[in-house]
Amino acid sequence: MDNITYKYIKYDGKEFEQVINLRFDVLFKPYGKITKYDYDELDNISFHLVAVCENTVVGYSRMTNFNGEGKITNVVVSQDYTKRGIGFEMLKKHIIKAKDEMMMNLHLNSRLETVNFYEKVGFISIGDTFLSDKSGLILQEMCFKVS
Template sequence: MRPDSLAILEVPAFSTLCNAAFALRREVFVLEQHVPPEEEHDAYDLTATHLVAVLEGEVVGTLRIVFLPEHAKIGRVAVHRLHRGRGIARTLMGAAMELSRARGQERFYLTAQIAALGLYEKLGFVAFGEEFLDAGIPHLEMKTY
């Protein structure tokens, strides 16, 4: 369930709020999931559209959208461990898809950790291809049709 005071904001790369999102990504991916630090950031961070979920003045969730000709690629979805299970990731994903549609992109793609497949399936994503490891974590590619 979405908290009433949750705000979803689009933020410029390396702004104060985006840097807070990068810190959250580091906490979730590097510290919790043991993703190598050098794999956590890439060149897309410079040009991606970054969304943050802010609750009571704190960045509690984030994702990024990379607009490619063939689809909007959504990734780096992270929610602070103390705020999981409250619909924040779903709310962020909905906002990302709405923003992408407003910018003319109707097709979506992502690579999902196996543990998160259910979230994305509820949003209309369908898994395809073979399971693969990304930073040692099992993933599947997913897209909307």
């Protein structure tokens, strides 16, 4: 089994350069809607969690606290590291961090093909699916009750 470590990093650190490439390559490039995605308005106020194997970022997710309501975005795992529990582990770590930060709920928008994955963690679907302006994908809003 790979030696994967998990840690929260700063958005202006060296490892975040790897994050920029990973999240664009997996989340946006395949769909061709946008040609560049490096930083956005949430990066400087969010918690950035990475999964690292041999000094390479192989997983990433971001959590932002909006007055006690958490929002998880950009959950991504490198294609070479999928099906190894990395996404599940990152979500568990975000849940612990959300409790520490006194968040009541965690929200996220899931691609349709990953709804079952988030349900296994304990998220529930809310409302109807919608079309993302950013990615062009059909998404499902989901929520996890933290406390």
